[in-house]
Amino acid sequence: MKKALSLVFFMIFSIMLASVKNKVNADICTEGLGICTQCDERCKARHGPTGQGMCDRYNLCTCNYICGPVPRPPGPSPPTKRCSGGAGLCDIKCGNPCCNQSCAQKYPGGVGFCDSLAHTLLCKCQYPC
Numbered sequence: 001m002k003k004a005l006s007l008v009f010f011m012i013f014s015i016m017l018a019s020v021k022n023k024v025n026a027d028i029c030t031e032g033l034g035i036c037t038q039c040d041e042r043c044k045a046r047h048g049p050t051g052q053g054m055c056d057r058y059n060l061c062t063c064n065y066i067c068g069p070v071p072r073p074p075g076p077s078p079p080t081k082r083c084s085g086g087a088g089l090c091d092i093k094c095g096n097p098c099c100n101q102s103c104a105q106k107y108p109g110g111v112g113f114c115d116s117l118a119h120t121l122l123c124k125c126q127y128p129c
Contacts, residue, residue: 032111033061034104058097060104083129090114090121099123 033042036055043053043063051065087102096114103112103125110127 027067028064029067031063031065032100033063034100034110035059036061039063056097058101060097060100081129082126085110085125085127087112087123087125090123092121099125103127 031043031046033039033046033053036059039053039055039061040051041053042061043051043065045051047063047065051063053061053063055061085103085107087099087106090096091098096112099112099114101112102123103110107125107127110125112123112125114121115124116122
């Protein structure tokens with residue numbers, strides 16, 4: 001009986017250890033959310049309670065969250081369609097951060113990145129529509 005009880009405790013401990021290990025090894029994803037207004041709140045609304053919004057030195061919001069399916073918050077679902085636009089040329093000195101800021105100012109919820117097209121660096125934007 002004592003050996004059986006020890007075996008049961010060992011099995012329970014092993015299962016608990018395996019489940020904790022999976023949570024520790026979870027991948028962290030990152031998403032730019034534009035200007036820092038209500039950064040953490042928007043991050044949590046978009047990616048659930050695991051989301052953590054942080055502002056950088058350019059006043060841009062970066063959302064870090066555990067990758068995987070996101071539980072839907074109650075209420076109306078956010079628009080899933082993403083549109084594309086442009087914000088001119090990328091500043092060579094500032095690059096992606098300045099492009100991201102330009103897109104956030106030009107399009108509500110917009111994020112931007114620099115993209116090379118035939119020796120020209122363009123600022124491309126994606127935003128909910």
